[in-house]
Amino acid sequence: MSRNRFGDKVIIVTGGGSGLGEDYCKAFCAEGGRVVCADIDAATAARTTQALNKAGGTALAVTCDVTKAHDVERMVEEALHAYGRLDVLVNNAGVIRRRSLVGTTEEDWDREIDTDLKGPYLCARAAVPHMKERGYGKIVNISSVAGIVGCISTAYAASKAGINGLTRQWALELAPHGIRVNSVAPGYTATPINEKLRQTPAAKRIGETIPLGWGKPADMTAAVLFLSANESDYITGQTLAVDGGL
Ligand code: NAI
Numbered sequence: 001m002s003r004n005r006f007g008d009k010v011i012i013v014t015g016g017g018s019g020l021g022e023d024y025c026k027a028f029c030a031e032g033g034r035v036v037c038a039d040i041d042a043a044t045a046a047r048t049t050q051a052l053n054k055a056g057g058t059a060l061a062v063t064c065d066v067t068k069a070h071d072v073e074r075m076v077e078e079a080l081h082a083y084g085r086l087d088v089l090v091n092n093a094g095v096i097r098r099r100s101l102v103g104t105t106e107e108d109w110d111r112e113i114d115t116d117l118k119g120p121y122l123c124a125r126a127a128v129p130h131m132k133e134r135g136y137g138k139i140v141n142i143s144s145v146a147g148i149v150g151c152i153s154t155a156y157a158a159s160k161a162g163i164n165g166l167t168r169q170w171a172l173e174l175a176p177h178g179i180r181v182n183s184v185a186p187g188y189t190a191t192p193i194n195e196k197l198r199q200t201p202a203a204k205r206i207g208e209t210i211p212l213g214w215g216k217p218a219d220m221t222a223a224v225l226f227l228s229a230n231e232s233d234y235i236t237g238q239t240l241a242v243d244g245g246l
Helices: 019-030 042-054 069-083 106-134 154-177 192-198 202-209 217-228
Strands: 010-014 034-039 058-063 088-091 137-142 179-186 239-242
Touching (some): 069 106, 106 137, 106 179, 137 154
Parallel strands (some): 034 058, 088 137, 179 239
8 A cells, every 4th residue: 555645645634633533633744635634622632733744744633513504714814824725624523422312402403413413514515615626625514323223322323324314415515526425334432522431331342243243443444445535436426334343
């Protein structure tokens, strides 16, 4: 595999400061990409970016709450200001609250839908005009198996199923502009988002229901980089489950 697969590319990763997003940022940098690591948590974005630049990568930290249109527009402007172009948007920032239907409050619903569904819409809306200008772009939405088979949480399942629908809608609408839109639906993968869950007996039980067991960040990263690279240019509108057969 070419170490320079993203040599001419600029990539925004939302929620890039920790967990899977951090792994995507590292992998893009390792393959020559110039990365914008955007996160609501300024400290994690700064820490991740410093480590990437120290290791010889090119990365910019942007503090951005994906639920706020103003923040998102500024994130895209900062990417263009720093690097002059934008090739790939990875809509990764996400939150989860593990609640039953009856246990879900309106506040839970709003927070998860705002972050996991409205956030990707705001980010795509801000990024697409620049991709259209150049007649090329890639959007990789991070969904979840929860959006395909259901599990865990009412609002989370709804937002991730919504992401799969948006992926198909945007693929259709943006294909004439050379913009490809796909999503990756990770299965259970050890990251900070499920740190508490992994300390309970449920984590082992969940692992036993997955034919190939829990996933590693590298498993998701391989799929995200493939759908971000030129080699997948004839693929659009797909949701790729990377879930060990769940
Ligand atoms: P994580 O909690 O480790 O990372 C999420 C990142 O998003 C954090 O850096 C956080 O600060 C950032 N973030 C949260 N709200 C934000 C906002 N409003 N604006 C900007 N940044 C924000 O979680 P993880 O596991 O890395 O998840 C990343 C994505 O993968 C999420 O969309 C999640 O739903 C999805 N996913 C993860 C799975 C897993 O098992 N870890 C399984 C299926 C999907």
